[in-house]
Amino acid sequence: MLPSISVSLDRCQGYERKSLLPVLERVLLCLDDLHLTPGARVLLKPNLISASAPPLACTHAGFVAAVASWFLDHGCRVFIGDSPAFGSTIKTVERQGISRAVRGMDVRFVEFSSVVHRRLSGGISIGVAAEALDCDLLVNLPKIKAHDQMYVSMAVKNNFGIVKGMRKSWLHMRYGDSHLEFARILLDLDRLLPENITLADGIEVMHRHGPVHGDPLALGCVAGSRSSVALDTAMLTLLELDPGRSPLWLAARERDLPGCQLCGIAFPLLAPADFFGSGFVAPEILDPVRFRPLRYVFNSLKRVALALQRE
Secondary structure: OOOOEEEEEEEOOOOOHHHHHHHHHHHHHOOOOOOOOOOOEEEEEEOOOEOOOOHHHOOOHHHHHHHHHHHHHOOOEEEEEEOOOEOOHHHHHHHOOHHHHOOOOOEEEEEOOOEEEEEOHHHOEEEEEHHHHOOOEEEEEOEEEEEOOOEEEOHHHHHHHHEOOOHHHHHHHHHOOOHHHHHHHHHHHHHHOOOEEEEEEEEEEEEOOOOOOOEEEEEEEEEEEOOHHHHHHHHHHHOOOOHHHOHHHHHHHHOOOOOOOHHHEEOOOOOHHHHOOOOOOOOOOOOOOOOOHHHHHHHHHHHHHHHHHHO
């Protein structure tokens, strides 16, 4: 049986738009059936942790701007939105340099402010951002990085950003007893998305620790796929990591999801082995998913204070 899911991998050594746009063109042309009608509403969802997070923890502003430019050139209406762990989207894109990077482009920023309730497997009901579902195409823009709780943070993990505000912390507290149980919830979120693709920022990545305080590593990779599971599987191989240590990969294999096995993935451009030797290091021991009670209370009070500041 021939591989049915494509993951496009290409090299790019920097975030200058003139260097990135040809790479994005090659990667996006390899994605099957990407038919963009004039005026299509395209939502770019980067990884925006917070306004105060170090730039390395977020999708690079230059990467977001280059993707926005590509879709604008193809006649789309482009929006940028996320639900940062702390603070508003507007403040975060300003502090992370994204506002400046897209200046002069016809791009709008979207606050994830409206909540719709969806039911996940096991009967779990969760509030997600209506704005994340209200688009013709959602473009997931994860930052490739180590993650102290989930081993690595890539395409599937970045979908956690559709969960609104304090509900993220509640999920950590309620379902944080098991890394695998939490991973199943993240995979359920992936199924809620509208039509979507992933373009991963693997140019300068974060390793050893994450998702906030890790070390930079020049990987020089841009990855794209219609399957977040397949992209994550490919990147685990590319980074020479043991997939059995990734709770998200284990949960995907448990469900036998398409893309969880390397033999089911086609690589129309470069292969994972072309990036071997990067030196990427993931955490040896995973931290608990459940937040410490004091951290949960502190984070909740911090969100309330930030909300009051915006009023």
